[in-house]
Amino acid sequence: MRLLHRLPFMSSPDIAMGIAVKTLLDDMPPGLTAEDRLTYLDDFQPKFFPFATHFVDDLSLCWKLCDALVIGISTLDKELPAETKLAWNNASAYLARRRLDRA
Numbered sequence: 564m565r566l567l568h569r570l571p572f573m574s575s576p577d578i579a580m581g582i583a584v585k586t587l588l589d590d591m592p593p594g595l596t597a598e599d600r601l602t603y604l605d606d607f608q609p610k611f612f613p614f615a616t617h618f619v620d621d622l623s624l625c626w627k628l629c630d631a632l633v634i635g636i637s638t639l640d641k642e643l644p645a646e647t648k649l650a651w652n653n654a655s656a657y658l659a660r661r662r663l664d665r666a
Contacts, residue, residue, distance in 0.1 A: 566580055572574065575637075583646075584622075586611070587604070587607055588613070588661050589658075591603055591661050593660035593661060594660075597662070600661065600662070600663055601619070602661065604618075604619060604663055619663055620630075622663045623663065626658060626662055626663070629655065630655070632636040632651065633651050633652065633655045636651045637646055637652075639660070
């Protein structure tokens with residue numbers, strides 16, 4: 564039986580990408596300027612994503628998705644526990660210190 568849909572990060576390339584992006588975000592010093600973050604990425608990308616195209620654009624899209632989710636979650640007053648909102652706000656703050664956008 565062939566599955567038409569699958570969960571993300573179930574195959575080896577997906578797992579490797581998830582680990583590489585997590586490594587990028589965790590190893591990047593959070594106090595860098597936007598320009599320094601892009602320089603850091605320019606050094607990082609050839610090591611972990613040598614054949615990737617539009618990598619920064621894809622990460623920027625991911626940031627925008629996360630931003631939209633945080634905005635949506637903040638509007639759910641009674642539907643979500645405060646701990647869930649706090650977790651999303653913490654994740655948003657973590658990502659904001661590591662944002663990778665080219666102007």
